[in-house]
Amino acid sequence: MEISRQLAGYVAAAGEQALTDDLREAACRSVLDLVIAAAAGVAASGPRAVRRVARVTMAGGALPVWFSGETAGLAGAVWCNASAAAALDLDDGHRMARGHPGAAIIPAALAAAQEAGSTTQELLRAIVVGYEVGVAVGAARRFYANTGMWSGHGVVAALGALRRTPPEALAHAFAIAGMSAPNQLHAGAGPAFRAQEGSDVKEGIPWSSVTAVNALLLAEAGHGGPLGLLDNDEHFRLEGLVAGLGRQNYIVRNYMKFHACCRHVHAPVEALLGLLARHRIDPHRIEAIEVATYGGALRLANRPRPQGFTDVQFSIPYCLALVAIDGGDALLPLTGDAVDRTDVAALADKVSLHLDPELDARFPAETLSRVMIRSEGRGFVSPVTAPRGEASAPPSWADLEEKLQRATRIVATVAQQRRLLDALGHLRDGNHASLLQTFASLTLDPA
Template structure:
């Protein structure tokens, strides 16, 4: 049996399985975390551009474009909402898949759950199913590829669960989504791309969700895809790809982010702030900063002078300069005022990055860094530092509520924040309708 058929069989079987309390809680936490990222990202340049294009090309429909006071059809709503969720790099990630399932799966699920009049239980279980399939495919690939290459499989699984798509059509939907995903050059065995620069495309996550939803609808209408797409041992580790579905509980093992930048920047930022605080270092006295880290962090563009708002999120030197001068709130959230600051650039140009073989040996299971600061003629060294929010030290519900308040403080009033948080608590308790109303009715500042 082709692997896409086995994925489809898992989705069909999941419809008859009750959702356990721990998975329900994990899905609720994932929604809270994702909405915090989307609320913060509503004013970013990328989502603003997407909303403009959607208004011009996809007008019509009654699905909410979150926090924007407008509606769209299925494709437009998914594109806008996933773009906002991914814009600031505050969305969750999964270590084993090396990518970001939440920004792909959750906006699509919320849109189709509204169309399908799904129950809260069905909504949450669809998210669980989407993470399970998406992360399984992402983890099985033998090469690094951006999230958009594999996250569409999770979208198809989640939406097929909600729409009760027959297994044969669902198998074709997986194949169509896999072929239609962006970043297809990554799916080959060719040379690796150069350093990853920051851009509003965001690993193709938003657009891959649109193409995946379209792939499901096409398959339901009779369109076909290459069913052997995943049966390629050169590109995927076939053993175990589908065998453990439903038992991996991947949604309980995602990490959550408390800084608006690429995950590779988090450990250096936290290490720097720690060593500066412990030693009362004045940032204006810093002579040099050395970051010992792993190969993944060195594949970022890491420009001391980023070329755009989003490029800041992919620059360890600039993020270090920013938080050294302004504190951690400068990345929670990232604001337009951070762009092209000469004082930050001057400090970023004092940052040197080097590969540490011992830390690299622990990547990608861990993303660790150590920072050395030279200031006023002395050297100060941080301990080896792991980023906050890892699955091994999962944040509490209260931590995530605080994340939402801090991340959205520029665009939301306290009253808007509390209405949204109350609605999320009610979703967690089993009633998602106030949450849907909040997404449609709350209008946040959009720059």
Template sequence: MWFTGTGSSVVGAAWANSAAASMLDLDDGHRRARGHPGAAVIPVAFAVAAEMGAGLEDLIASIVIGYEVGVSIAAARTTYGTTGTWSSYAVVATAAALRCASCSVVEHALAIAGESAPNSLFMSAPPLSFPTPESSDIKEGIPWSVVTGMLALDLAEGGFTGPRNILDSGLLYRFADVSPLGESLHICNAYYKLYCCCRHVHPPLEATLKLIEQYQLDAKAIEAIDIETYGGALRIANQTCPATLVDVQYSIPYCVALAGLAGRESLLPLTIDCLTYEGVSALANKVSLTVDAEIDKQFPARTLARVTIVCGGRRYVSEVTEPRGEAGDSLSWEELKAKYVAATRFHATGAQQKQLLAAVEELRSKADLEPLKACMSTSFEKSIARPNA
């Protein structure tokens, strides 16, 4: 289990690392899938690669395959489903590639996984339904999809069968609208987050911060923040007085207010201090959310928002804003390294951060996986003092 110095079974390690990635809410995402393949695929790939003694090329190939299968199936769905409803397919593909499973086993494993995946019926309901889903540690069901996907492969290897025609259902899937596997690798079109919160939060967050910085606004003097965005963004809980960090991750008003008062670094990473930061709930209650028809038409291909801030009796209106890190304007390698350093600053020393970055550079330049494996197997758990709220 990464950076804990503690081991587990293959399923246990994959579950723990997937849960950590999902809980942090800094994992990558994919527009076509409307979800987060990496938090499921990558923990499984590392766990099964360790089990099989696989090398770097096989590890990377399994990750690419997992993204291809998972995103393709997610994009073919005729109805929206949170990541956990389709990432179990990606898990099967990733693990099966490393175990060199037969075609018959893969067929049944995919079918078992598809039928056994988290249903997320409540979280996958249409936008603006009642009641609004309550944020919880279940989130999108990604860690449980890891368990169901890996057990589906184990079952299929033992002769257990699944409904192999599940993906032939035109009621559930429409593959005619999906590019053939391998035509344009899905893993090359993932987006990256710069804040530990739901992607729906990022467009208005970026727009708000730009206005505050451009006009040197005093966040404490803001009278109102009006956010125009797409319907999906109104589907999350959006609490103005959150009780947990998960509540914060799913709240546009609170994250916007927190970043305005405490700075963008308060969301990379989120800490328990954010729940008691002075004035955040008061400012969050001044945030309004509405759906803009033109912006809504572009979702899910693009996630956009326009923000109007009223401060000192004047109105400041942003451009229609897209969050940073999208596939078409991806973060640079230096920006990704800076993100890692910022996100781990309370849990790793400077020496530990440098150790991991050096291990990744060894992998990039020399195709040597061993330094990274050694680094990930040691404990990086160190409580580092952080500023009080």
């Protein structure tokens, strides 16, 4: 049986199963974290552009475009909300898939749940199923692929679970989504391709979600796809791709971010901040910053003078210089004021990056870095540092509430933050109705 049909069979069977407490809690925490990313990112230029285009190309529908006061149909709402969630690179990620499932799966699940009138239990179960399928496909690839090349499978799984799509149509939806996913080989197939630069495309996450939504609707309408697409040993490690579904519990093992930048930047930032605080180093007296890291971090563009707001998120030198001068809050959230600063660029020019074979051997299971600062003739060396929010040390609900307050402080009032936190608390208590109502009626600062 084709893998697409096996995935469909898993989704159909999972739709009747109860959630364990740990999976339910993980799904709620993932929604909280994703909503933080979307609320903080709603005013960024990329999401604003998506909303403008969606008003023209996807007009109509009653589903909320979060925090904007606008509405759209299923594909339009998913496109806009996924774009906001991915805009600041503050969304969750998964080490095994080397990408970001939440920004694709959760906006789609919330929109489909509202459209279908699903219960909270059904919503949370669909999110768990979406992570299980999406991460499984991403992790099975034999070469690195940007998120948009595999996240559509997670979107189809979540939608299919909520819409109770018949298994045969769901199998075709997986195939259509895989065939229609954005081709991003130029950005993620190995060292032969140029370094990854920042852009509002964001690994194709928002647009691949649109293609996945339409893949499901097409399949339900009778459109066929290449069912054998995943049955390719040259592209996928087939053994275990389907067999472990429902037991992997991938959603429990995602990481969460406390800086609005690429995950490869986080460990150097944490190491640098620790050194600055521990030794009370004056950033204006820094002579050099040396970063020992792994190969994945060196695949970023890492421009000392980034080419725009999003490119800042993909520059270790610039982000290090920014937090050295402005402090850790400079990246939670990242704002347009960080772009084209001569003082930051001058310090970024003093940052050098090099490959550490021992740290490289521990990637991608771990993303570790070590930083040395030279200042006033002395050298200060950090320990090997991991990012905050790893699956091995997951943030608590209270940690994420604090993240919301810090990340949205520019776009939301204290009262608006409290309202959003209350709605997310109700989700955790078993009722997502107030969260949907908040999405529709709470307008932040999208202008």
